[in-house]
Amino acid sequence: MSSAPQHSQTADPTPTVPAAVSQQRRGSQGAGRRPVWAVGGGAGVMTGGLLLTVATVLEAGLGDGAPDSAVATFSAFYLAAAVVHAAAMLPLALGSTGSNGICGRRVLGTVALLSFGAVFLMSQVTYWVLSYGGGGSGPESAWILTAAGLTQLVLLLTASTVVVVARVAAGAARWAFPGLTAAAVVAGIVVTTASDPAVITGALLFSTCSQVVAGAVLLAGRARTATPRPV
Incomplete structure:
Protein backbone atom coordinates (compact mmCIF):
# COMPACT_ATOMS: atom_id res chain seq x y z
CA MET A 1 0.00 0.00 0.00
CA SER A 2 1.49 3.29 -1.07
CA SER A 3 1.28 6.26 1.17
CA ALA A 4 0.67 9.77 -0.13
CA PRO A 5 3.66 12.04 0.17
CA GLN A 6 3.47 14.25 3.19
CA HIS A 7 4.56 17.87 2.86
CA SER A 8 6.06 19.36 5.99
CA GLN A 9 4.95 22.88 6.84
CA THR A 10 7.51 25.16 8.48
CA ALA A 11 6.55 28.30 10.31
CA ASP A 12 7.84 31.61 9.00
CA PRO A 13 10.61 32.65 11.41
CA THR A 14 10.04 36.34 10.64
CA PRO A 15 7.79 37.88 13.30
CA THR A 16 4.74 39.66 12.01
CA VAL A 17 4.54 43.32 12.99
CA PRO A 18 1.00 44.64 13.34
CA ALA A 19 0.14 47.35 10.84
CA ALA A 20 -0.70 49.85 13.56
CA VAL A 21 2.68 49.35 15.25
CA SER A 22 4.49 49.68 11.93
CA GLN A 23 2.63 52.89 11.15
CA GLN A 24 3.45 54.27 14.59
CA ARG A 25 7.13 53.49 14.04
CA ARG A 26 7.11 55.27 10.69
CA GLY A 27 5.34 58.21 12.28
CA SER A 28 7.87 58.45 15.10
CA GLN A 29 10.75 58.27 12.62
CA GLY A 30 9.17 61.03 10.52
CA ALA A 31 8.55 63.14 13.60
CA GLY A 32 12.27 63.06 14.35
CA ARG A 33 13.12 64.78 11.08
CA ARG A 34 13.01 68.55 11.14
CA PRO A 35 10.93 69.95 8.28
CA VAL A 36 12.78 72.11 5.76
CA TRP A 37 10.36 74.99 6.26
CA ALA A 38 11.34 75.08 9.95
CA VAL A 39 15.11 74.77 9.55
CA GLY A 40 15.64 76.85 6.42
CA GLY A 41 12.70 79.21 6.68
CA GLY A 42 12.88 79.78 10.42
CA ALA A 43 16.62 80.39 10.39
CA GLY A 44 16.24 82.76 7.44
CA VAL A 45 13.49 84.83 9.04
CA MET A 46 15.37 85.03 12.35
CA THR A 47 18.67 85.97 10.69
CA GLY A 48 16.99 88.52 8.46
CA GLY A 49 15.30 90.06 11.48
CA LEU A 50 18.61 90.31 13.35
CA LEU A 51 20.31 91.96 10.38
CA LEU A 52 17.42 94.38 9.92
CA THR A 53 17.47 95.24 13.63
CA VAL A 54 21.15 96.20 13.39
CA ALA A 55 20.46 98.15 10.19
CA THR A 56 17.62 100.06 11.86
CA VAL A 57 19.85 101.07 14.77
CA LEU A 58 22.61 102.12 12.38
CA GLY A 63 22.75 112.28 10.02
CA ASP A 64 23.01 114.62 7.07
CA GLY A 65 26.78 114.62 7.31
CA ALA A 66 27.24 110.93 8.01
CA PRO A 67 30.57 109.56 6.73
CA ASP A 68 30.56 107.21 3.78
CA SER A 69 31.82 104.36 5.94
CA ALA A 70 28.76 104.60 8.21
CA VAL A 71 26.41 104.65 5.23
CA ALA A 72 28.24 101.68 3.71
CA THR A 73 27.96 99.69 6.94
CA PHE A 74 24.25 100.40 7.20
CA SER A 75 23.75 99.51 3.53
CA ALA A 76 25.53 96.18 3.94
CA PHE A 77 23.31 95.12 6.86
CA TYR A 78 20.15 96.49 5.26
CA LEU A 79 20.57 94.89 1.85
CA ALA A 80 21.79 91.62 3.37
CA ALA A 81 18.64 91.51 5.51
CA ALA A 82 16.47 92.05 2.43
CA VAL A 83 18.14 89.21 0.54
CA VAL A 84 18.03 86.80 3.50
CA HIS A 85 14.36 87.52 4.19
CA ALA A 86 13.43 87.00 0.54
CA ALA A 87 15.46 83.78 0.35
CA ALA A 88 13.76 82.46 3.50
CA MET A 89 10.44 82.39 1.67
CA LEU A 90 11.72 79.63 -0.64
CA PRO A 91 12.01 76.84 1.97
CA LEU A 92 8.95 78.16 3.77
CA ALA A 93 6.82 77.99 0.64
CA LEU A 94 8.33 74.99 -1.16
CA GLY A 95 9.91 72.79 1.49
CA SER A 96 12.16 70.13 0.01
CA THR A 97 9.89 68.84 -2.75
CA GLY A 98 7.96 71.92 -3.81
CA SER A 99 4.78 70.76 -2.13
CA ASN A 100 5.74 70.16 1.51
CA GLY A 101 6.25 73.73 2.66
CA ILE A 102 4.46 75.27 5.61
CA CYS A 103 1.31 75.67 3.49
CA GLY A 104 1.35 72.07 2.31
CA ARG A 105 -0.20 71.58 -1.12
CA ARG A 106 -2.26 74.77 -0.96
CA VAL A 107 -1.19 76.78 -3.98
CA LEU A 108 -2.63 80.07 -2.71
CA GLY A 109 -0.41 80.11 0.36
CA THR A 110 2.66 79.01 -1.59
CA VAL A 111 2.18 81.76 -4.17
CA ALA A 112 1.52 84.32 -1.43
CA LEU A 113 4.78 83.48 0.36
CA LEU A 114 6.87 83.56 -2.81
CA SER A 115 5.22 86.81 -3.92
CA PHE A 116 5.78 88.34 -0.50
CA GLY A 117 9.48 87.55 -0.71
CA ALA A 118 9.75 89.13 -4.16
CA VAL A 119 7.79 92.28 -3.23
CA PHE A 120 9.68 92.64 0.06
CA LEU A 121 13.04 92.48 -1.73
CA MET A 122 11.86 94.95 -4.37
CA SER A 123 10.54 97.46 -1.82
CA GLN A 124 13.65 97.29 0.36
CA VAL A 125 16.00 97.79 -2.58
CA THR A 126 13.80 100.60 -3.92
CA TYR A 127 13.91 102.39 -0.56
CA TRP A 128 17.69 102.09 -0.42
CA VAL A 129 18.14 103.36 -3.99
CA LEU A 130 15.84 106.34 -3.40
CA SER A 131 17.34 107.24 -0.01
CA TYR A 132 21.03 106.34 -0.31
CA GLY A 133 21.71 105.31 -3.88
CA GLY A 134 21.21 108.69 -5.50
CA GLY A 135 17.80 107.86 -6.93
CA GLY A 136 16.16 110.88 -5.35
CA SER A 137 12.83 111.01 -3.56
CA GLY A 138 9.51 112.65 -4.27
CA PRO A 139 5.75 112.11 -4.16
CA GLU A 140 5.97 109.33 -6.74
CA SER A 141 8.56 107.51 -4.66
CA ALA A 142 6.38 107.72 -1.56
CA TRP A 143 3.44 106.26 -3.45
CA ILE A 144 5.56 103.40 -4.76
CA LEU A 145 6.78 102.49 -1.28
CA THR A 146 3.28 102.82 0.19
CA ALA A 147 1.80 100.57 -2.50
CA ALA A 148 4.57 98.03 -1.96
CA GLY A 149 3.97 98.07 1.79
CA LEU A 150 0.23 97.50 1.40
CA THR A 151 0.88 94.68 -1.06
CA GLN A 152 3.22 93.04 1.43
CA LEU A 153 0.57 93.20 4.15
CA VAL A 154 -2.07 91.64 1.90
CA LEU A 155 0.28 88.83 0.86
CA LEU A 156 1.41 88.24 4.44
CA LEU A 157 -2.18 88.14 5.66
CA THR A 158 -3.09 85.67 2.91
CA ALA A 159 -0.13 83.43 3.69
CA SER A 160 -0.87 83.58 7.44
CA THR A 161 -4.47 82.51 6.89
CA VAL A 162 -3.43 79.57 4.72
CA VAL A 163 -0.76 78.49 7.22
CA VAL A 164 -3.35 78.36 10.00
CA VAL A 165 -5.91 76.53 7.87
CA ALA A 166 -3.39 74.06 6.42
CA ARG A 167 -2.34 72.89 9.91
CA VAL A 168 1.01 71.67 8.59
CA ALA A 169 2.90 73.36 11.41
CA ALA A 170 2.19 72.24 14.94
CA GLY A 171 2.03 74.25 18.14
CA ALA A 172 3.32 77.81 18.27
CA ALA A 173 4.87 77.58 14.79
CA ARG A 174 1.38 77.53 13.32
CA TRP A 175 0.74 81.00 14.76
CA ALA A 176 4.12 82.58 13.98
CA PHE A 177 2.94 84.18 10.74
CA PRO A 178 -0.31 85.61 12.19
CA GLY A 179 1.76 87.16 14.98
CA LEU A 180 4.23 88.56 12.47
CA THR A 181 1.37 89.99 10.42
CA ALA A 182 -0.18 91.69 13.45
CA ALA A 183 3.18 93.24 14.38
CA VAL A 191 5.38 104.64 10.90
CA THR A 192 2.77 106.12 8.56
CA THR A 193 1.09 108.38 11.10
CA ALA A 194 3.95 109.39 13.44
CA SER A 195 6.20 112.38 12.88
CA ASP A 196 8.68 111.88 15.73
CA PRO A 197 11.80 110.07 14.44
CA ALA A 198 12.23 108.30 17.78
CA VAL A 199 8.69 106.91 17.61
CA ILE A 200 9.23 105.76 14.03
CA THR A 201 12.50 104.06 14.96
CA GLY A 202 10.80 102.37 17.91
CA ALA A 203 8.03 101.05 15.66
CA LEU A 204 10.58 99.73 13.17
CA LEU A 205 12.52 98.01 15.94
CA PHE A 206 9.29 96.48 17.22
CA SER A 207 8.72 95.05 13.74
CA THR A 208 12.26 93.72 13.34
CA CYS A 209 12.28 92.15 16.80
CA SER A 210 8.98 90.44 16.00
CA GLN A 211 10.70 88.97 12.95
CA VAL A 212 13.43 87.55 15.18
CA VAL A 213 10.86 86.02 17.53
CA ALA A 214 8.76 84.60 14.68
CA GLY A 215 11.87 83.12 13.08
CA ALA A 216 12.91 81.49 16.36
CA VAL A 217 9.43 80.02 16.79
CA LEU A 218 9.49 78.65 13.24
CA LEU A 219 13.00 77.30 13.73
CA ALA A 220 11.85 75.33 16.77
CA GLY A 221 8.68 74.23 14.99
CA ARG A 222 7.62 70.72 14.15
CA ALA A 223 5.31 69.33 11.52
CA ARG A 224 1.98 68.02 12.72
CA THR A 225 2.08 64.23 13.15
CA ALA A 226 -0.91 62.39 11.77
CA THR A 227 -2.66 60.04 14.19
CA PRO A 228 -2.39 56.43 12.95
CA ARG A 229 -5.66 54.82 11.95
CA PRO A 230 -6.83 51.88 14.03
CA VAL A 231 -6.59 48.52 12.30
Missing part, protein backbone atom coordinates in the same frame (compact mmCIF):
# COMPACT_ATOMS: atom_id res chain seq x y z
CA GLU A 59 20.23 104.15 10.23
CA ALA A 60 18.89 105.99 13.28
CA GLY A 61 22.42 107.25 13.92
CA LEU A 62 22.96 108.53 10.40
CA ALA A 184 3.67 94.46 10.80
CA VAL A 185 0.23 96.11 10.79
CA VAL A 186 0.88 97.92 14.08
CA ALA A 187 4.34 99.06 12.99
CA GLY A 188 3.03 100.18 9.60
CA ILE A 189 0.31 102.32 11.17
CA VAL A 190 2.75 103.97 13.57
